[in-house]
Amino acid sequence: MDITQFHAAFFEESREGLQAMEAGLLRLESGETDSETINVVFRAAHSIKGGAATFGFRAVSDLTHLLETLLDEARAGRRTLDSAATDALLASVDVLGGLLAVAEHGGEIDAAGLERVRSGLECLLSGEAATTAPDTADAAGDEAPARWHIGFRPEPSLFMTGNDPLRILRELGTHGEVEATCLDDRLPRFNELDPFEAHLAWDLMLPGGVPRAAIDEAFAWVEDQCELSIEAVSQDRKSPVPDAVADAPSGAVAKTRAATETVPSRAANADADSSIRVAVAKVDALINLVGELVITQAMLRQRSESLDPVQNEALLTGLSQLDRNTRDLQEAVMSVRMLPVEFAFSRFPRMVRDLAARLDKKVRLKTQGEATELDKGVIEKIVDPLVHLMRNAIDHGLEMPAERRAAGKDETGTISMSAAHQGGHIIIEVGDDGKGLDRERILRKAAERELPVPENPTDAQVWDLVFHPGFSTADALTDLSGRGVGMDVVKSNIVALGGQVEIRSAKGVGTTVSIKLPLTLAILDGMSVAVGEEVFILPLNMVVESLQPEAGQVRTIAGDTRVLRVRDEYLPLVNLRKQYKLTDAADAATPIAVVVESNGRRLALEVDELLGQQQVVVKNLETNYRRIPGISGATILGDGRVALIVDAGGINTAPVPLAVAA
Numbered sequence: 001m002d003i004t005q006f007h008a009a010f011f012e013e014s015r016e017g018l019q020a021m022e023a024g025l026l027r028l029e030s031g032e033t034d035s036e037t038i039n040v041v042f043r044a045a046h047s048i049k050g051g052a053a054t055f056g057f058r059a060v061s062d063l064t065h066l067l068e069t070l071l072d073e074a075r076a077g078r079r080t081l082d083s084a085a086t087d088a089l090l091a092s093v094d095v096l097g098g099l100l101a102v103a104e105h106g107g108e109i110d111a112a113g114l115e116r117v118r119s120g121l122e123c124l125l126s127g128e129a130a131t132t133a134p135d136t137a138d139a140a141g142d143e144a145p146a147r148w149h150i151g152f153r154p155e156p157s158l159f160m161t162g163n164d165p166l167r168i169l170r171e172l173g174t175h176g177e178v179e180a181t182c183l184d185d186r187l188p189r190f191n192e193l194d195p196f197e198a199h200l201a202w203d204l205m206l207p208g209g210v211p212r213a214a215i216d217e218a219f220a221w222v223e224d225q226c227e228l229s230i231e232a233v234s235q236d237r238k239s240p241v242p243d244a245v246a247d248a249p250s251g252a253v254a255k256t257r258a259a260t261e262t263v264p265s266r267a268a269n270a271d272a273d274s275s276i277r278v279a280v281a282k283v284d285a286l287i288n289l290v291g292e293l294v295i296t297q298a299m300l301r302q303r304s305e306s307l308d309p310v311q312n313e314a315l316l317t318g319l320s321q322l323d324r325n326t327r328d329l330q331e332a333v334m335s336v337r338m339l340p341v342e343f344a345f346s347r348f349p350r351m352v353r354d355l356a357a358r359l360d361k362k363v364r365l366k367t368q369g370e371a372t373e374l375d376k377g378v379i380e381k382i383v384d385p386l387v388h389l390m391r392n393a394i395d396h397g398l399e400m401p402a403e404r405r406a407a408g409k410d411e412t413g414t415i416s417m418s419a420a421h422q423g424g425h426i427i428i429e430v431g432d433d434g435k436g437l438d439r440e441r442i443l444r445k446a447a448e449r450e451l452p453v454p455e456n457p458t459d460a461q462v463w464d465l466v467f468h469p470g471f472s473t474a475d476a477l478t479d480l481s482g483r484g485v486g487m488d489v490v491k492s493n494i495v496a497l498g499g500q501v502e503i504r505s506a507k508g509v510g511t512t513v514s515i516k517l518p519l520t521l522a523i524l525d526g527m528s529v530a531v532g533e534e535v536f537i538l539p540l541n542m543v544v545e546s547l548q549p550e551a552g553q554v555r556t557i558a559g560d561t562r563v564l565r566v567r568d569e570y571l572p573l574v575n576l577r578k579q580y581k582l583t584d585a586a587d588a589a590t591p592i593a594v595v596v597e598s599n600g601r602r603l604a605l606e607v608d609e610l611l612g613q614q615q616v617v618v619k620n621l622e623t624n625y626r627r628i629p630g631i632s633g634a635t636i637l638g639d640g641r642v643a644l645i646v647d648a649g650g651i652n653t654a655p656v657p658l659a660v661a662a
Helices: 003-029 035-055 058-075 083-105 111-126 156-161 165-173 212-219 266-273 280-304 313-336 348-359 376-397 401-406 439-448 459-467 487-496
Strands: 147-154 179-183 201-207 226-233 338-340 362-368 373-375 412-422 425-432 500-506 510-518 523-531 534-539 543-547 554-557 561-566 569-575 592-598 601-607 609-617 631-636 642-646
Touching: 003 035, 003 083, 003 348, 035 058, 035 083, 058 083, 058 111, 058 212, 083 111, 147 165, 147 212, 165 201, 165 212, 212 226, 280 313, 280 609, 313 338, 338 376, 348 362, 348 376, 373 376, 376 412, 376 425, 376 487, 376 510, 439 459, 459 487, 459 500, 487 500, 487 510, 523 592, 523 601, 523 642, 592 609, 609 631
Parallel strands: 362 412, 534 642, 569 601
Antiparallel strands: 147 201, 147 226, 179 201, 338 373, 412 425, 425 510, 500 510, 523 534, 523 609, 543 592, 554 561, 561 569, 592 601, 631 642
16 A cells, blocks of 8 residues: 555644644643643654654654653653753754654755754753652552553444554563453353454553553553553562452453553543544635535526516525525635634744743733634735734834833733734734834934825824835844834735734833734625726725816826826826726716725726625636736626726736736
């Protein structure tokens, strides 16, 4: 069998495992030293090790073996994970991510980094810190056990999960001679025997020289699918305390491990068992099909408007029900692509920790609204802007501990991240309780760079200056310094997603950057406008206003360039009919100007008629045809016609041909 077909699933699960390990280690470092957190980190490492060993990724399995050993000592209570151990484990997670990337995509292994983390883990394992607590499984004190006694009773459903007791017994046999007694008290009559259920149990004895970790590893895959007892038999005892195990009736074997360990219950995995992994391409195909269904339903509704409601009562009732069902189906399918914003937030605890250590600052991260759902495509594109905001907040926003103490503040600064729904949008905010923006300093820098500043600007207008490319108030720039470093990237990325960004700040109190985004990129709120026989869609978030210009408001400059005066501002006036070289209409209506704003630029679009507002299903024009300047996509109207979605940021003053059949 070609096992490479399972590589994609392994790498995806391994990446999730690394995220779980990193999150768990950060929780441990913050003081959450509960056994379940350690178990989560251990199980993630163990799963990666098992998969890597299966597929032959030796470097990955060797490193995770060291990680697993260290974590097992902590899990058994023989080691306390102090800051040194946590640093070593987090560094190992980083290197492990690199090894997995090499295994997936090829390339050279970072041998120096790998050797560094291996040496760190081996030093920790060989140090005396590993014996800080007695092993409760060794009841005889410091004396090594003579033998290990194991009571193993699988649940009947064990085979259905792909596990096999014979494999476990063989693995134990590789460590030493196994004395096995088979318990068949649950074996049914032959005519009642179900070959897909596990009926047998075992009473096992192993030499005392076998490491306890090796026994735990053998049962790690089935520990929540069996009744298991592991007990050390001391030198002066030739039989374990539970002598009645071999003769006990079904269910009598206690579900116990060492006193310091916790066996996870099946309920803990309920969420994992109730979900399936589906390729994103399949979800996108499903969304496209539902979009086609919505378009077809809209066409049927439009055709039915001319029917006699008395003669076609049953048909119209059925179409109304179809309308409701289609809308519900669309919402349900769209929710499949929705993911908790926690997928974006989860990478920041580690980033905050590392940046704070690098800058000698004390930082506390608070998150809120992680369960708020957002389209997967939006989440992937919002990460980079959030990284810029986080770096600037820590480096430029928060003061040094001494400076905060002098100002009467807690020396540990707070960075907050929150997400919340607001109508059809999501609001993501990144704030700090630092020194805030310096209004006068920003204005001085803007004057030095000769940036346009309104007379008597409001605070909001001053804060917007930091979005100019390269703008910074820092005297000496580093790869982090300057509130403006990367802020132009933030705004351009947010605007490209159809969103908005604004800053609120108070000197000495802190700064908050608020981002407003659409929930999904697959559906667009738009204004439909008519230009001759064609219909165009203007994204609603870029429409500022619409007006019917008077003759004195339109002027021609430089020969053929027209501008529209809107109050005290002159805006380029673009006729969409000429822009896309559409046929002139003999009875063209009095034109209407729609003022739009995109990428910080305002212009007026000349159209014939405003048709109304509607939600449209966005189709990628570049994938289905080719890239057209000034067009970001297309949609299909209820009557089956194609309507193009205008990209105001891509419109040039010179007309461009448009050759798309409607």
